[in-house]
Amino acid sequence: HAFLIDSFKNVVRSLPETYLILCGYGTEEQVNQVKDLVNKSPASSHIFLFGFRHDIPVLISGVDLVLVPSQSYESFGLICVEAFQFKKPVVATNVGGLPEVVGNGGIVVDHSDRDGFAKAIIKLLSDKNLRTKMGNEGFRRYQNYFTADRMAREYKSLLQS
Numbered sequence: 157h158a159f160l161i162d163s164f165k166n167v168v169r170s171l172p173e174t175y176l177i178l179c180g181y182g183t184e185e186q187v188n189q190v191k192d193l194v195n196k197s198p199a200s201s202h203i204f205l206f207g208f209r210h211d212i213p214v215l216i217s218g219v220d221l222v223l224v225p226s227q228s229y230e231s232f233g234l235i236c237v238e239a240f241q242f243k244k245p246v247v248a249t250n251v252g253g254l255p256e257v258v259g260n261g262g263i264v265v266d267h268s269d270r271d272g273f274a275k276a277i278i279k280l281l282s283d284k285n286l287r288t289k290m291g292n293e294g295f296r297r298y299q300n301y302f303t304a305d306r307m308a309r310e311y312k313s314l315l316q317s
Contacts, residue, residue, distance in 0.1 A: 157190045159249075159270055160225040161197050166274035168199040171281055176223075177215065181208035216242045220287060221280050224248035227267055233257045237302045240294035245287050247276045261294025 157178075164176050176199075178190070187207075194203045209215060212235075216222060222239035223246070224230070230252035237257065239246050246262030248254040255264045263276040280287050300306075 157193055157225075159227055159267075159273070160223065161193045161199070161203065163225070163270045163273040163277070164203065165197055165199040166271065167277045167281070168202050170274075170278050172202075174202060174277075174281060176203045177206055177219070178203065179206045179209045179212065179215065212238060213242070216244055219244060221245045221247060221262070221277070223277065224254060225273065226251040226254060228252075230254055236261070236294075237298055240291075240298035240302070243288075243291035243295045245280055245290035245294060247273065247280065249273070257297075259293070259297050260290065261297050262290055 160176075160178075167174050167176075178194075181187075182190070187205075191205065194200050194205060197203065206215075216239055222235060222244050224233055224235055226233070226249050228251060230249075233248065233252070233254045236246045236248060236254065240261055246258050248258050248262060248264050249267035250264050251267050258264050263280065265272040265276050280290070
């Protein structure tokens with residue numbers, strides 16, 4: 157969270173009409189740590205903590221892009237696939253399987269590059285055509301690689317062999 161919140165302050169400096177929605181859950185201590193990071197950030201008035209949500213598809217459909225700032229232990233990144241279903245580009249770090257999932261459906265940045273993460277966000281938010289292009293590519297990736305039908309066919313084929 158520190159990586160994302162620190163990166164986001166640079167985004168707000170460049171694009172002051174930008175807002176960040178953080179969704180998720182954790183222990184009370186973890187949630188309080190995130191709240192403390194947000195409260196100490198110069199961008200705090202641009203960051204909203206929504207906690208755990210059951211309506212993620214509704215939220216994704218209303219945003220310009222999805223951020224996945226993972227710092228470790230991200231084997232797959234389901235949120236990327238969820239974003240692709242709604243033609244939303246992704247900015248992610250190069251942790252675990254994220255680069256493979258994102259492909260051309262977004263921008264992948266080194267997990268230690270806070271400035272690069274901010275620049276990738278700014279680049280996409282500043283260029284609607286690029287967002288559309290990457291969103292469409294992400295949707296194509298979703299259709300080609302991540303549908304339930306494809307998974308079922310591949311499991312069937314695996315079990316039959």
